[in-house]
Amino acid sequence: MATRETGSVPELPEVETVRRQLAPHVEGRAIAAVTIDDPRWCAPDAPAATAAALRGRTVRALERRGKHLIWRTDAGTLLLHLRMTGVLLVDPEPDAPYRRVEIAFDDGPTVWFCDPRRFGTGRWFADPGAADAHLDARLGPEPLSDAFTGDALRAALRGRRAPVKSLLLDQRVVAGVGNIYADEALFLARVHPLRAGGAVTPAACRALVDAIRTVLLAGIDAGGATIDDFRHVDGVTGGFQDDFLVHRRAGEPCPTCATPVARRVVGQRATYSCDRCQTPPRGAPAPLEGGRRAGPILRG
DNA sequence: CGACACTCCTGATGGC
DNA sequence: TGCCATCAGGAGTGTC
Numbered sequence: 462m463a464t465r466e467t468g469s470v471p472e473l474p475e476v477e478t479v480r481r482q483l484a485p486h487v488e489g490r491a492i493a494a495v496t497i498d499d500p501r502w503c504a505p506d507a508p509a510a511t512a513a514a515l516r517g518r519t520v521r522a523l524e525r526r527g528k529h530l531i532w533r534t535d536a537g538t539l540l541l542h543l544r545m546t547g548v549l550l551v552d553p554e555p556d557a558p559y560r561r562v563e564i565a566f567d568d569g570p571t572v573w574f575c576d577p578r579r580f581g582t583g584r585w586f587a588d589p590g591a592a593d594a595h596l597d598a599r600l601g602p603e604p605l606s607d608a609f610t611g612d613a614l615r616a617a618l619r620g621r622r623a624p625v626k627s628l629l630l631d632q633r634v635v636a637g638v639g640n641i642y643a644d645e646a647l648f649l650a651r652v653h654p655l656r657a658g659g660a661v662t663p664a665a666c667r668a669l670v671d672a673i674r675t676v677l678l679a680g681i682d683a684g685g686a687t688i689d690d691f692r693h694v695d696g697v698t699g700g701f702q703d704d705f706l707v708h709r710r711a712g713e714p715c716p717t718c719a720t721p722v723a724r725r726v727v728g729q730r731a732t733y734s735c736d737r738c739q740t741p742p743r744g745a746p747a748p749l750e751g752g753r754r755a756g757p758i759l760r761g
Numbered sequence: 762c763g764a765c766a767c768t769c770c771t772g773a774t775g776g777c
Numbered sequence: 778t779g780c781c782a783t784c785a786g787g788a789g790t791g792t793c
Contacts, residue, residue, distance in 0.1 A: 470786060501769090528787080544787055545770080578770040580787070599788090623764060632788080640786070729766080730786070 471543045473604065473637030474680030476528050479549055483572070484523040486551050487532075490569040491519045499561040502574070503583050514585045515539065515564070527600045527636030531592070538592035540584045541574070547581030549574055600636040604673050609635060611667030618666065621658030627728035628658040629673075638673060642680065644708040644733045646672040653739040654732045655725070660742065679704065707733040711749075723748035 469475070495515045497508035518534035525531060530549075532539035543549075550557055550573045562574040562583065574581065586592035601617065602608040617634045618625065628634050629643040638646070647654050649672035652665050661669070683704060706716050711724035715735035723736045725748055734741075736748065 472787095542787080545785085546772090576770095577772070578786090580770065582788095621763080627764090630787085728764095731784090 469641055470545050470639055471528065471547070472639035472642050472680070473525075473528060473677055474642070474684050476525055476530060476543065476637070477681050478684030479543070480523050480525045480530060483549055483551065486570050487520045487566065487572065488523055489520070490566040492516055492534075492564055493567045494563075494565045496563040497561070498563075499576075499579055501579055502561050502576075502581065503585065506585060511583070511585045514587065526596050526603065527632055528639070529596060529600075531596075533589065537585060537587045538589045540582075540586065540592055540595065542582045544576070544578075544580035544582065546578045547574060547576040599632060601631075601633045602635060604635050604637055604670075604677055609670060609673075611663060611670050614670055615661070615663050615666040618658035618661050623658055624655045624727050625652060625658045625661050625669075626654030626730075626732055630728065630730065635673065637677070640730050640732075641705070641708050642673070642676045645676040645706055648672075648707045648733075648735060648739060649675060651739050653736070653741045653745070654727050654734050655745045656742045707735060709733065725749060 471479070492515050495512040497503060497512050500508045502508070503511040514537060515534075518536060520532055520534055522533045523530065524533060528542060530541040530543070532541065541549075547561075551570045553560075553571070553573045553575070557573060557575055559575040559577045560573050561576050561579065561581065564572045564574075566572070574583070584592075584595070586595065602613060614635065618628060621628055626643055626647060629638050629646070630640065644654065646669060650665060650668040652661060652669055707722045709731075710722045710733060712721050714720070715722055715738060718735065718737050720735055720737040723734050725732050725734075725746065736745075
């Protein structure tokens, strides 16, 4: 049995992969029982109320918006977010650790939401329109949709003085991009992460849109190719982390020009770039010392 | 409103 | 070998 890479924090490609894998298990099925072990998961709503609302609902469609997993039912919508370390397991081993929620289906699987750091969330909306409004208030365009254009990105960055890297992580600028794919896309587009958002040229915005699409699609391809079961929290095969160009590669040669990859902290996030391929703005601080690796890659 | 610090949480890591 | 401070990070909140 193949095992699954949980390696990186889930971003759009990982959530999309989960959606594709999970959908055939849950769509069209009715929820028989829900157990919420961790009240933080559905806060500020009470676990009992959330569990009661879900019980008896039939899942009509499993969708995704940004990094949110949308469970559309016959009467209401659940918005689930994996955050840092959340995973969904289908018919898990009984000793799978860190269970926070169990959803048992009629004539179907049991799904566990497991999450060691307990950052993951699940919010129930009896009114589906309220769920969509909740998302629309927090999320910018879907990066793989026609709405995400160079002009749209340019408009979102115009006048902003914060580093473009930080702005790409702002879900209102573009939905679904996280720390890994932001670094990779900036490298592909040859835009330095420290450049002020408002100083990114229209041409660079177009390149950035293309690059974001490229890295997200590559991530989806890698996830789809390597994630093939939901039974184990730990254990792993392959994954996009083997394909990073600069992310978590401080000190290693740039794949384009062999200059050592630079590491900095931008917006309180580890940030990797090639300071030759991606021209730093004037006054950019020097990279951090050494080629030492960043933090741990969490496995399960 | 924008920018930024802080907070949540816990496993992995590295220095001593 | 063991202890323990530090780090990682999505997104919400608070401050200026």
